Amino acid sequence: MKTIIVYTSQTGFTEKYAKLLGERLKGEVLTLKEAKKKPKDYFDGADAIIYGGWAMAGKVSGASWFTKRVDNWKGKKLGCFCVGASPIDAPDVGPCMDKVFNDEQKKFAKTFYCQGGLCYAKMSAPSRMAMKAFASMLAKRKNQTEDQKLMAKMVAQDYDISDPKFLDPIVAFVEG
Helix, strand or coil: CCEEEEECCCCCHHHHHHHHHHHHHCCEEEEHHHHHHCCHHHHCCCCEEEEEEEEECCEECCHHHHHCCHHHHCCCEEEEEEEECCCCCCCCHHHHHHCCCCCCHHHCEEEEEEECEECHHHCCHHHHHHHHHHHHHHHHCCCCCHHHHHHHHHHCCCEECCCHHHHHHHHHHHHC
């Protein structure tokens, strides 16, 4: 089975997952920049195409490149994984993943979430500023629940909650 994994990564978490997924599926791994340079028919011979991006403001970065093409790739295993700083069971994960594909695309393409982390040193300046503002807002919130206090503490610094086990559903989907 020929599998192509395309990804974009800002701080390295999505890149790490994409490369691990490529190893597990014996697939070709391309950055989004590389994929954009490929001719339109480059992906025709693939049996599975998986896109990976990072969570940004409730969306998957770069996913529009993938979603604009999935209608032409029906009949292939198509998936999109998002890597975010939220734990997999966080309430914001489901709505973010639900917005990736339209209702028709959801019939033949699947979404996945992999928890990652934060690395402020590798973030772009605007992303770093936005996250610091978000962390400050969370810390100042009154009458916080224990979960909110934990989240405020987490996003105030770098952390890594990534785990290769989050790739298991993607591997099962492609190999199944």
